[in-house]
Amino acid sequence: MSFQRWKEDLIELGRLGRKTPARIESYDQLAPEKGLFRLEGTEEIRKSKEYVMARMREAGLKVRIDKIGNIFARKEGSKTNRGAVMSGSHLDSVLNGGMFDGPLGVISALEAVRIMNDEAFENERPIEVVIFTGEEGSAFKKALLGSLILVGKMPVEEAWKLENNEGLTLKAALDRLGLRGDFEMDLRDVEYFIETHVEQGPVLNQEKTPIGIVENITGLTWVSAILEGEENHAGTTPMFGRKDALVAAANVVLFVNRRAQEMVREFGGSTVATVGRMSVLPGAPNIVPGRVEMGIDIRDGIEEHMSNLMEEITGRMKDLEAECGVKTSITVPFYHLPHPCSKVVVDTIEKAVQEMGIQARRMNSGAGHDAQNIAEKVKTGMIFVPSVKGISHSPMEWTNWEDVERGIKVLTRALKDLAKLRI
């Protein structure tokens, strides 16, 4: 730990995929124009993965690549070759992203294994460090791709046909970079999974709590709504009798925001609901809007709350048909259930922080992570570390080094604990 190998690794990875590949070692070196563009299929992602694979091999791990390019690095168990403990995350970034989202979880897992090596810790179960392919979906348009294939929710042959903006298929891209393998990981051989990640929200940073223990990866649904009123001349159409689609839409925006706040107050939960996309048509200042298209993002750790809120919102829209003289229609492009984390894993992380005297809080993950796919087959947990100012998916994303270090310590202790056989 004293070498801060992990810090050097994160700084090195932080250079790859930046337009100006400088070493960024502190928050004050960040700048909006210094974002990462480390997409699957690029030379930079290849360099990143090769950098990490070299470190994995140095640590004595056996590296294998599967058909979608997921990388697994194995430390054999002393008592069994089944029921592995897996940990890791991804190395690809969003467009103009930051240097912690993904790499932090990969390097934390790698460092945990290196610490076990240093301490000559004997893990009874095998340990697998994993790098998932294409978590962000920024190149091949499908998020959480590597874990999706791993749990069998999408056939790998279908994923290979995905194309990036240059029209290159994922298969051709993996082949070009030498990152397509033929290893097949069987998740029945994996007992536990922990993903360490930056929170990407403001809670830990604001509360000055260094560790978040994720209880649920929240469910997520989008409601795409169209409100149709009647386009009219803003000067000659009296206030009464208008069918103003924007007035109806504004009511929806305030309803969504108010009800989500009320649900947080009522249930103390993690409900969030947001209207992020809204087009007002025709969009001329002197025409009463005839049509509004809007996208509503609803997330909750508890499925019932999520579906109730969705129902309330669609009900409010129906009421607005009479109130504002509009017609409304909705589509739901997807509805992802919340993924509860494993009680065993959550309790193990909780025990680790307590024994180490580190302050922590239980929380939900509002963002999507590969862990939510893995949770369908494997007992899964997540460790969050604070994001400075809650910023993520931005060149200004930062996590203080002492928080990274604490995260690694907690992860290491939890992995050690899980790597012991229990009767």
Add this chain to the structure above:
Amino acid sequence: MSFQRWKEDLIELGRLGRKTPARIESYDQLAPEKGLFRLEGTEEIRKSKEYVMARMREAGLKVRIDKIGNIFARKEGSKTNRGAVMSGSHLDSVLNGGMFDGPLGVISALEAVRIMNDEAFENERPIEVVIFTGEEGSAFKKALLGSLILVGKMPVEEAWKLENNEGLTLKAALDRLGLRGDFEMDLRDVEYFIETHVEQGPVLNQEKTPIGIVENITGLTWVSAILEGEENHAGTTPMFGRKDALVAAANVVLFVNRRAQEMVREFGGSTVATVGRMSVLPGAPNIVPGRVEMGIDIRDGIEEHMSNLMEEITGRMKDLEAECGVKTSITVPFYHLPHPCSKVVVDTIEKAVQEMGIQARRMNSGAGHDAQNIAEKVKTGMIFVPSVKGISHSPMEWTNWEDVERGIKVLTRALKDLAKLRI
């Protein structure tokens, strides 16, 4: 009147500038794809003006063109050559417009003079039928252009430099079509002006009132507002502590709508206020909006109400800074005062409808018209006829022939009355 010359004129003009120049004689022949594109500078506007000038000359009128292309056709007065009575409108259309907005006012004035000829009516004051240049601003980007020059609010040399989308200056366009003259109309020689126009709104049509007598051409101001909050991840940013620019903007939309409605109830006036333009940024469904740009259109016949409403709206935006954690800024690209119509002219029209037993109502004009410029120098009034379903600036614009006819009768009677000398 039995010949329905005016109807033939309107149908003929309705052919010029349509992609398929068919004669449209009834409402059921209208179609969204059959709109008019009769812009200043085009061959079609030349044909329209030459058609009307030919009819003016047939009626014995003396036709003159001024430096901006306004056309005046004079019937001399029997007792004076000063203090003329002027009537008319414009022939240019919006992009994809209808066949009544403009031509109706020109042909009504022409027909009034033809009726006087038929009746051998002796007008003591001269009568001037006018065709204003570029009312819509659709080609040279400046609305109410001909009247603006006529009242001296813009030097003609400046207007000549305006360019259309092809980069042709207005001066070159007028020269090419032979529509630039050197006549100078002195408005000190004009005593009264009446513009007949389609209402462009639903009031007369809904009330089944055939004639609207305009009391005020409403004032108009635009408030361009920017609301800046904080862009954040929709999943990881808790409901409390967000700085959602769209939530603030939705409050503005509802406030604008509610207060305008309340003012109509309180003062019984013609207040209208509309948010027609709104951009939500960055506009991704999973990002809390960081910025909203919006355009608010406020109109009222009474200047005090208009300025009060504007003040209330900007005050509400200031309050929202604290409520929603946003910063707001506004600009006011223009502030046009209401233009009251002349009491003498309004009373003359009122007397005409009463004597003819035609139902009428007083109202304001929510749209802008050349009459509002002329009103600054000349005693002005407007006669409105119903727009079917309130539709205008659309290929579906229509006014029933019997309503056009009634409008012509009322105009004729009012012009005759005004053309008499009073002591």
